[in-house]
Amino acid sequence: MNILVFIKQVADTEARILIKGDNRSLEIENKYNLNFFDEFAVEEAIRFKGKVKDSKISVCTYGGKKAVEALRTAIAMGADQAYLIDNTDLDTDDPLITAKILAGFAKKEGFDLILCGRQAIDDENGNIGAMVAEFLKIPHVTAITKLDVVDEKKIIVENDIEGGKETKEVQLPALLTTQKGINEPRVPLITGVMKAMKANIPVIDPVTLGLAKESLDRNASKIKILSYETPKGRPPVKIIDGETPEEKVKKLIKLLREEAKVL
């Protein structure tokens, strides 16, 4: 079986992020990771491969040259092959375009199962998986927490719903997005790290996926980012004066009532 895993390289949660002067782009410290939810997808693909004979895992991302690092991480964990669809000069604000490109790759590569994280933790869009499935006209289940193989044509998945769990049977080929809790992503063995370091990762020009260049660039975006702003800073700490603890508590209660309005 051909298992495809779509991943994204995202800024580390501890990376310094500054808004550039134009208010519409970001300056990100050079600290990147494989997206948190995509780690579950890679891990689940590896486990799936262990259950179904002659399976092959291909990992793919649409990103800049730097994203090769995230692809190597997936190989170190146990993926067989990785592909970088190079987005240099084509960076888009519109996830629809990314989904078109990934669907184009899936068509070209062939697949029985596609996995990806439920959302990227940078833009939090959470819609790539669903859109790719739609372009490919295949079933999809979002945010699965369990995946069982029935046979090469059928799987059973679970996902959380309000107050419980839902179990579904899904015909393959299908696309599934992974939720936290589905597995515990492995720490790579040194043999995997060495394989990843040596791996040849083909770089694909998106226009070779049957999509016209003008349909991929920023101008084709139907969604455009207008501005970014940082969260409001923590308000200054107020030190409560008073002669006695009782007096301080009285003042505190007054402030909690009148100013903070929490009592």
Added chain:
Amino acid sequence: MDFALTEQQEFFKKVIVDTVDKMVAPKAQEIDEKDEFPWELWKEFTGLGYLGLRYPEEIGGMNADKIMCMTFYEEIARGSVGFAQSVIMNILMGTYFIYRFGNDSIKERCLYPAMRGEKIATMCFTEDQSGSDLGATRTTAVKDGNGWRINGTKMWITNGPICDFCTVLATTDPSKGLKGLNFFLVEKGTPGFSSGQVLNKLGCRGTVTGELVFDNVWVPDENFLGDELGKGVIYVGDILDEVRLMTGAMALGIAKGAYNEGLEFAKKRVAFGQPIGNYQLIREKFADMDTLMNAARLMIYHGAWMLENGMDSRLIAAEAKMFATEVCLKVVDEVTRIYGANAFAYEYTPQRYFRDARFLLYGGGTHEVLKDFIGRTIIGKL
């Protein structure tokens, strides 16, 4: 000039940073508090295969270059220096001589299991009266039939009390001083070989350090580790630069660990209505620490690059070890000041870094000995 890591080195760094963050760093405080060898972590971590870091792929190693080795040493020490010391002993000093001189049987018995983490290795130089002064080594090895009889006591042996085998430095001819020194392999279970006092240390807790006693220990000729007698001190020279750079990398790791925590604290701790990181005197500390750590990093990785390229790295290795360790002491001190009184409490981490940093003053040569060596090398004998 090119200061950039290759894409592969960059990737390796990322992997080891993540692995240490996930597996080692969260256990550091507990390792320090318990001061017991972390067997569970040892099994989990060594199961990943890192102990073969510097050895060829044909024997199950990774064949990592010196830059990658330094990256590994730095990062694992950032996570927990108590754990790092035990790991690095297996990777470098504890297995160096058996890899270089051991016959097939020794490699099967000791090297390969040590690379898999199944056996714990160590190397014994230090005695109660000699450390940097190797010429004063009093442990003796005397020819006896088809082997050697070893007598003496070694002190400050990392992994000593729990080791499965050790490479021991002994003199075969005390009248020859340094030229009488040789290395021998002694395995656990050999009659007369035992562990003595376990040291209760100020820092690097979790690493079991102590005394090893050799009471009329007999080992066969194959356990003599060398090409010919009397070259032990030359072999020490062959590994010394790497050991010194490694020590510097560990110092940098401790400094980085402390610095990261200090930075988080300075951003969050509020005094007089604002985070203390807003105050110039705190900012000055970060400016100084970052400058010093960058300088130490350049020295260590420059030294590693020279070593990798077969250049004479004796001076840079000594200087980098000394400088990085002094930088580490400065950084851990500053971080305790940033933390204020909290740094004085065991429940916070700065006190651990503060204690750990002290240990690196001695390994790889005291700074007094290193300064003398550096000065002597520069000026020569007038």
